[in-house]
Amino acid sequence: MSMTDEVCSHVVAADFSTLDDFTIARVKTRVLDSIGVIAAGVHAPMCDELYDLLLSYGTTPQSSAFFRQKAIDTPSAAMINSFSMRSYDFEAIEAENPGKKSSAAHISGTTVPTALACAERAKASGREFITALALGDDIAARLGAASGFDVYGGWDNTNTINGLGATVIASKLAGLSEVQLNNALGIDLNMLGGSMDNINFKTLSFKLPMALASRNAIFSADFAARGMTATHDAFGGKKGYFFLFCGDAQKPEILVQDLGKIFYGDVVIKPWSACRATHPSIDACMQIVEAHDIDPEAVEKVVIHATPRTAAGFVGQPWEIGEEPQVSGAFSIIYTAAVAIATKAVRPESMNREAMEDPALKRLIDKIEIAPTLAPDEYQTAEVDIVMADGTQYHARCDVPKGDIYKSAMTDEEVLDKFYKNIEFSQTLSREDADRVVETVARLEELDDITELTKFMQ
Incomplete structure (x- = not known):
């Protein structure tokens, strides 16, 4: 048989x-x-x-x-x-x-x-x-x-x-x-x-x-x-x-x-309404913003640590709105992290050109970078460092993104x-x-x- x-x-x-x-x-x-x-x-x-x-x-x-x-x-x-x-x-x-x-x-x-x-x-x-x-x-x-x-x-x-x-x-x-x-x-x-x-x-x-x-x-x-x-x-x-x-x-x-x-x-x-490969960094950002009253305008720098493969893949590319904003947003670590920090959620409401062109969100996006520093087998993991303008630093790590x-x-x-x-x-x-x-x-x-x-x- x-x-x-x-x-x-x-x-x-x-x-x-x-x-x-x-x-x-x-x-x-x-x-x-x-x-x-x-x-x-x-x-x-x-x-x-x-x-x-x-x-x-x-x-x-x-x-x-x-x-x-x-x-x-x-x-x-x-x-x-x-x-x-x-x-x-x-x-x-x-x-x-x-x-x-x-x-x-x-x-x-x-x-x-x-x-x-x-x-x-x-x-x-x-x-x-x-x-x-x-x-x-x-x-x-x-x-x-x-x-x-x-x-x-x-x-x-x-x-x-x-x-x-x-x-x-x-x-x-x-x-x-x-x-x-x-x-x-x-x-x-x-x-x-x-x-x-x-x-x-x-x-x-x-x-x-x-x-x-x-x-x-x-x-x-x-x-x-x-x-x-x-x-x-x-x-x-x-x-x-x-x-x-x-x-x-x-x-x-x-x-x-x-x-x-x-x-x-x-x-x-x-x-979250985004590619699963963005979820570890979203969850790490959420840990920080839910624990601390962060003013997005006072953020100096955000570093997202991912595996080299993830950083080089389709979710790790430099941010641009592109011809199809909905797709660009859902498949971007940088954009979804910015939305998580700014709104404490990543939902369909943010997957449109109007939201992406918000001046405050654009300023936050410009402060985010991806570092390919995690071990190759940590593909569902992310670490996030947020540095504030006054020098305060926050760190979080997501080992298992929410939902499983x-x-x-x-x-x-x-x-x-x-x-x-x-x-x-x-x-x-x-x-x-x-x-x-x-x-x-x-x-x-x-x-x-x-x-x-x-x-x-x-």
Whole structure:
């Protein structure tokens, strides 16, 4: 039996009773966080343009394009909701690996929109929705752990592991057989890809791989359901996923190790709307400004200590607003550190040209430098030195940035606060409807039809 056969057998046989309480609770947290993040990004740069483009092709009303008062075809609904969710780099991240470790990934930004769109089309129950999402998240996370992915390697795994995991979700909710699921994964293999140059050049196309993964996964499941055939071993075939995308660091055995016994997924709920590589320095800055009443205008110098690789990477570059301010801000250690010092938060409100051109913030940015002084293995670590005009010096170190459910978890209250702030920022829902979303997600497994939830986002 190939790895793909083993995965397909497991996915088709699994039902809600397969899942443990911890897995179910994690799914609910990711779903609530995702809804808030989609809301925050619904009208972010190029989201309305993508929505209009999808409408121009003609659509069959099947699933909700969230917060747009319209149902469109399911692949397009998943795509626009995923694109919106990626907007402020605020979605859940980090694929869980064995031993409560993690690797770089942004799984939920594809899997949650795919699951919501497909479940709405199928009028699936809450239990069916949770089961499909948990299965797809698990496969995507296992692929992330097994691939040996390196963010500086060139390819973007938000349309590789995400696409295959989302294909599991779409296929499960469509009721595909083992053979059909195998074919769906093979079909999706033909549409995997993505380049990290989207981020290196600070372009809005960084949002596309994740969104395309949603659309392509649903297409793959739908075509397989109609009899389309494809490679029989999308994962381990001679020219399968591991051969095409993974180098010497791959560990394919992780894909099926303890399959059905442990369910992996994203392990970080982000507290800040910026690339995770900026979070250690943000958190170190936050330690200082929360402990001391610092006047940003009285700051003389800020030194951020990072690893040489981080300092030379896409988040460590000299600050400039660039052609796409939203992207430049989210992927800049210097800018996010300045915002943290000035506002004690890093949220979507600061990811725009007007905020970036604030004279006081610009003066603070000019005083910040990055020093490549940390050991190479401290990639999730940062140290910050702030020197004031009167000579006072402050120092802080972040060993584990906030958000990892095992190492430095956000509290339930902090997750809820993030959700409500995103809803308030987006002005998409009243407080009463936002409360109803929270209550409905809390009892997801009791829903007879997932539209009991999605109706609030229409």
